[in-house]
Amino acid sequence: MSENNSKQPEEIQELSEILRVRREKLANLQEEGRNPFEQTRFDRTAWSEEIKADYEAFEGKTVSVAGRIMSKRGMGKAIFCHIKDDRGQIQLYIRSDAVSEQEFKDFRKYDIGDIIGVSGYVFKTKTEEISVHVEAVTLLSKSLRPLPEKFHGMTNTELKYRQRYLDLIMSDESRRNFEIRSRFIRVVRRLLDERGYMEVETPVLNTIAGGAAARPFITHHNTLDIDMYLRIATELPLKRLIVGGIERVYEIGRIFRNEGMDTKHNPEFTSIELYEAYTDFHGMMDIAESIFTTAAKEILGSYEVEWMGNTIDLSPGWKRMTMIEAVREYVGIDFAAISDDAEAVAAAKAKGVELADAAEKTWGNALYACFDQKVEEHLIQPTFITMYPVEVSPLTKRSPADPRLTERFEFFINASEMGNAYSELNDPIDQRARFEAQLRQRERGDDETEMLDEDFLNAMEYGMPPTGGMGIGIDRAVMLLTGSSSIRDVILFPTMKPEQN
Secondary structure, eight states: OOTGGGSOHHHHHHHHHHHHHHHHHHHHHHHTTOOGGGOOOOOOOOOHHHHHHTHHHHBTOEEEEEEEEEEEEEETTEEEEEEEETTEEEEEEEETTTSOHHHHHHHHHOOTTOEEEEEEEEEEOTTOOEEEEEEEEEEEEOOOSOOOOTTTOOOOHHHHHHTHHHHHHHOHHHHHHHHHHHHHHHHHHHHHHHTTOEEOOOOSEESSOOSSSOOOOEEEETTTTEEEEEOSOSHHHHHHHHHTTOOEEEEEEEEEOOOOOBTTBOSEEEEEEEEEETOOHHHHHHHHHHHHHHHIIIIISSSEEEETTEEEEOOSSOEEEEHHHHHHHHTOOOGGGOOOHHHHHHHHHHTTOOOOSGGGOSHHHHHHHHHHHHTGGGOOSOEEEEEEEGGGOTTBOBOSSOTTEEEEEEEEETTEEEEEEEEBOOOHHHHHHHHHHHHHHHHTTOTTSOOOOHHHHHHHHTOOOOEEEEEEEHHHHHHHHHTOSSGGGSSSSOOOOOOOO
């Protein structure tokens, strides 16, 4: 629903009058040769929170501050207002005898939302509020639209996602979410850089969509006259770099999947993928835990996080279970004691687990279906689930102890999958066989299976060392750290259906 469509006719009429008046004020200024949009810069010397945090150092000193007017009240020859910069708010005190007659006359006409720059000395009012006593004021930008009412804020949830700029003006919580996001990414980079990883960039446009089971977005390259895919993962290019001798490598980048949207999924999202030669999935577990525990402690000051009704304890020492152990505990089926496909499928069905077509009715698919449908909902505290069936892990090394399983883990927090890691498959012959199995599945109509990448197989044939690899969704991690219930709250510009005006 658009902003105008959500308003009643009388509200639209009132808004139109406000827009008209604000444009008239701008026109008058321009006619007088004082166009605010001609201002090219303002030399700020201090920020609001800086002044408030160290009042003793600023008391009585002249400062230049700038920001958006968020409130304003006048009392005869004196006017109080609050301006907001990107670090907080501070009060301004403007007296008619402290500025020029023109400045005071203009200031009376300024609107909530206007952006101003002022200079003056720092003091405290009778109510002990740290303020700036204004001695000069300049209008830097005229706001032609009114801000939402202070106490109602952005009540239209869809509107705040469409007009994130307005949400950020009005909501300190939204601002905090994106500050936490930025800090989390910095923590990830620092931890990996300290471990000797190299950050790289790989193509967004590819001729093959590989590295994940997902439906890609398709575009067309006019010069080459070929269809191309927006990447669904960065896995295969990064593994090529492992083959090339870059032994510790990572990329933080945008991923695109042409799939459904809900509170945990956006078609365009951010992930980090990292690969390290000569380690395995156990090494990746240590890194994953370190990223989350370090981020929580450094950013929030605590290992405890409130997320969607649950208190999550991110303290080091996360629980680790094999998928077989998890299914045994939560579903009551011991797949370790079952070897026959038919027996495994029957056991799963007896617990109300659904398996799709005949080709999927194997021991491995039955195990995974039990986990997917019956176990995930119980994994509230951080838990690593290891040893996935080979059927759902086409790029993962088989377990030497049980070739039906792979050395893979996913970790879950509050019943949400937060990351995925493997002991990477480095046998090119086995890899080709698994790609071909995926192709047969695609021919049966599953368009989310892996495509066969001949160049990747070619690279593997030159020799790829034993490697541990992992992918973590940045957006979902930030949801956890901010306590957000929707992925749209942690993506600045989430994918939205166009408005119908």
